[in-house]
Amino acid sequence: MNIIHPDWPAPSRVKAAMTTRTGGVSRGQYSSLNLGGHVGDDPVDVRQNRALLQSALKLPGEPLWLQQVHGCDVVDREQASAGCEADAICATTPGQVCAVLTADCLPLLFCDRLGTRVCAVHAGWRGLAGGVIEAALRRFDCPGDEVLAWLGPAIGPEKFEVGEEVRKRFVDQNPEAEVAFRPASSDHWLADIYLLARQRLAQCSVGFVGGGQYCTVSDPKRFFSYRRDGMTGRLASLIWIDPD
Numbered sequence: 001m002n003i004i005h006p007d008w009p010a011p012s013r014v015k016a017a018m019t020t021r022t023g024g025v026s027r028g029q030y031s032s033l034n035l036g037g038h039v040g041d042d043p044v045d046v047r048q049n050r051a052l053l054q055s056a057l058k059l060p061g062e063p064l065w066l067q068q069v070h071g072c073d074v075v076d077r078e079q080a081s082a083g084c085e086a087d088a089i090c091a092t093t094p095g096q097v098c099a100v101l102t103a104d105c106l107p108l109l110f111c112d113r114l115g116t117r118v119c120a121v122h123a124g125w126r127g128l129a130g131g132v133i134e135a136a137l138r139r140f141d142c143p144g145d146e147v148l149a150w151l152g153p154a155i156g157p158e159k160f161e162v163g164e165e166v167r168k169r170f171v172d173q174n175p176e177a178e179v180a181f182r183p184a185s186s187d188h189w190l191a192d193i194y195l196l197a198r199q200r201l202a203q204c205s206v207g208f209v210g211g212g213q214y215c216t217v218s219d220p221k222r223f224f225s226y227r228r229d230g231m232t233g234r235l236a237s238l239i240w241i242d243p244d
Helices: 043-057 125-130 132-137 164-173 175-180 193-203
Strands: 014-019 074-076 088-091 098-102 106-112 118-123 147-151 161-163 181-185 188-191 208-211 235-241
Touching: 014 043, 014 106, 074 132, 088 098, 088 132, 098 106, 098 118, 106 132, 106 193, 106 235, 118 125, 118 132, 118 235, 125 132, 125 164, 125 193, 132 193, 147 193, 161 164, 164 175, 164 181, 164 188, 175 181, 175 193, 193 208
Parallel strands: 074 088, 147 208
Antiparallel strands: 014 235, 088 118, 098 235, 106 118, 106 147, 161 188, 181 188
16 A cells, blocks of 8 residues: 655654555556545445555544535534535544545645644635635644644646636635636636645745645546546545554
8 A cells, every 4th residue: 555644844643644546445447545435436345445544554543534515614523423514624632533535636634733633624626715724724723833734645737727717716815826827728727726725824824834746637556536537536635643
């Protein structure tokens, strides 16, 4: 199983990882480590993949899998139930695993410098424009410069073509967002979702931002991509506080 571990100065008690598409049992377009139970894959294979993930990462418990809706709701891992509608999940209790699923959208992992709170966020362009990053950061009881952020693999700036309405929404909110868009064709733009996220993190004074160097669309051997393949699997980004 090929796992990506964030390169960030998180405290040792904070554990974080993101999966790639290899190391599971799913077949066909879901090959092989699909962790999404909502994409048409065999449910038996998905359950086995999740069990393999839990074993490989030595997770202290099963992740709580959200029903992600491209919104801005944030839930607490300790109180939420499996399948609840949300696009970010936080925890302060050691051993509670937070997770989000993606296949081009941007996954973000957050923790504070003391390792007392962690959060996983799913940010497509709608969630990003709607304020899901800001909503997640409001759960941190500390100044922004005490928060660490990591941007996981997402669609890269050479592949994320969007319409004028997307560009306008971001630029209307923040004129500085203009630099995150390059002309692609008539009324279409190439958007840099990593830069858009970094701008918002900077506005929130987040102390460290890492990651953001991958492109899911351009790397079919390692990553699922909805934009590239349509029917496909999902990658997981996970974070938790070590109970030991």
